[in-house]
Amino acid sequence: MIYKYMNKTCFKLFSSIILILCIFLSYASSVLATDDSLYVWSSSANTLNILDDNIRPSNTNSNNITNTTNTNTNSNSSSNNITNSSTVTTSSDTSLLTNATSDVTDNNSLNLESASAILIEQSSGRILYAHNIHEQLRPASVTKVMSILLIMEAIDSGKISLTDSVPCSENAASMGGSQIWLDTTETLTVDEMLKAICVNSANDCVVAMAEYIAGSEEAFVQMMNDKAYELGMSDTTFKNCHGLDEDGHVTSSYDIAVMSRELLNKYPEIKNYTTIWMDTLRDGETQLSNTNKLIKNYNGATGLKTGSTSLALYNLSASATRDDLSLISVIMKAPSTKVRFSEAEKLLDYGFNNFSYQSFGKSGDLIQTISIDKGVRATIPVVLENDTGILLEKGSEKNIEQTVTIDENISAPISSGQKVGEISFSLDGEVLSTVNLVSQVSVNKIDIATMSTKVFSTWFNLLR
Numbered sequence: 001m002i003y004k005y006m007n008k009t010c011f012k013l014f015s016s017i018i019l020i021l022c023i024f025l026s027y028a029s030s031v032l033a034t035d036d037s038l039y040v041w042s043s044s045a046n047t048l049n050i051l052d053d054n055i056r057p058s059n060t061n062s063n064n065i066t067n068t069t070n071t072n073t074n075s076n077s078s079s080n081n082i083t084n085s086s087t088v089t090t091s092s093d094t095s096l097l098t099n100a101t102s103d104v105t106d107n108n109s110l111n112l113e114s115a116s117a118i119l120i121e122q123s124s125g126r127i128l129y130a131h132n133i134h135e136q137l138r139p140a141s142v143t144k145v146m147s148i149l150l151i152m153e154a155i156d157s158g159k160i161s162l163t164d165s166v167p168c169s170e171n172a173a174s175m176g177g178s179q180i181w182l183d184t185t186e187t188l189t190v191d192e193m194l195k196a197i198c199v200n201s202a203n204d205c206v207v208a209m210a211e212y213i214a215g216s217e218e219a220f221v222q223m224m225n226d227k228a229y230e231l232g233m234s235d236t237t238f239k240n241c242h243g244l245d246e247d248g249h250v251t252s253s254y255d256i257a258v259m260s261r262e263l264l265n266k267y268p269e270i271k272n273y274t275t276i277w278m279d280t281l282r283d284g285e286t287q288l289s290n291t292n293k294l295i296k297n298y299n300g301a302t303g304l305k306t307g308s309t310s311l312a313l314y315n316l317s318a319s320a321t322r323d324d325l326s327l328i329s330v331i332m333k334a335p336s337t338k339v340r341f342s343e344a345e346k347l348l349d350y351g352f353n354n355f356s357y358q359s360f361g362k363s364g365d366l367i368q369t370i371s372i373d374k375g376v377r378a379t380i381p382v383v384l385e386n387d388t389g390i391l392l393e394k395g396s397e398k399n400i401e402q403t404v405t406i407d408e409n410i411s412a413p414i415s416s417g418q419k420v421g422e423i424s425f426s427l428d429g430e431v432l433s434t435v436n437l438v439s440q441v442s443v444n445k446i447d448i449a450t451m452s453t454k455v456f457s458t459w460f461n462l463l464r
Helices: 002-031 140-157 190-200 203-214 217-230 253-266 268-274 337-354 448-463
Strands: 039-041 066-072 116-121 126-131 165-167 187-189 278-281 286-289 301-309 313-322 325-334 355-361 366-371 379-384 388-393 401-407 419-427 430-439
Touching (some): 116 337, 126 337, 140 217, 190 278, 190 286, 203 217, 217 253, 253 268, 253 301, 253 313, 268 301, 325 337, 325 355, 337 355
Parallel strands (some): 066 401
Antiparallel strands (some): 165 187, 278 286, 301 313, 366 379, 419 430
């Protein structure tokens, strides 16, 4: 019995000594560890897509993307301040459109009859075609794109809701042109008003909404001009919220593209209204039919707004999406409604036939797993910080090179979302875009307490 007790005591004593040595040796090895990181391309990394200031030749074969891994000699693993040039901007902070290629000129190569026209890629705002894009013309009911934008902003801010009941004033009821004949004794919800404005271009409804939001049409028009200034629409002066002819009420195809892009990017739910072909209001008593015939006749059409008066002639802001490529074409002062729609289609066809949008990855896509030092875990998954993609010109066989650069000396502690490197995409040596790579997880730094807990847990399990 004594012999057995002595053996057990000696075993525990010996185990304790070994345990203490393990703790200190393990901690020392973690502190003195080198920064040799192993870079492993993840088999689950998605095909990547980029957006940049320049259109590049198309390469839809993801197998042609060359992968290169570098180590950054200037460590900055804690920085999150590097601007991501590939981030898709959907707000007004980069509102002005930019030329997509150096050879986009105002030469009307498509022989359009309309006085002014523009084609842009919706996400980036890149100009793909231009014809008299800054000529100041009467917008007619395309004016309502700005009115709808302000209505959506009021909903988004909580100032109004879709279920609010909106009254009709004498002023709203007196509007001419397209309307649904609002009566001063009735109210419609904001949802119903939006439907009438987007589908039927109802002047009475847009005035009622302007008064409901701003107190008067004049105050609302001031809001419209303020927003136009904010968006950089320097060709625009609004005199009313509906678009009926009024001296000095002017804009350009460029500015219409700017506000159309803002509306579609910031409030994509507006397409729930702009894609309605036919509907009813007032318990089926009022029939609505979309004034934009492309909704029915053009594959991928998503909106947006028509406009015509005797002085403005025929205008249209037309949007469409196919295979992740979203385009906006604007036609101003077409000689007929038939020409308005046919030339909008011609512009959209030109865009879809000559360009494509290739997504290189979404925010959170796994790119690599890398090793780290001094952490409670040995590796971390590295992911894209932002969505990334590029507008490509179809027909080129050139390859896009993808390069991963990982910061040196990456050690715990690491926070989830912390920048640990970059991924860049280039063509013929020219960098098209750079995106931050960030840690998908947080990792605590290993210390004596952490190591002791781990070793004691392992030892306890072995002795059970």
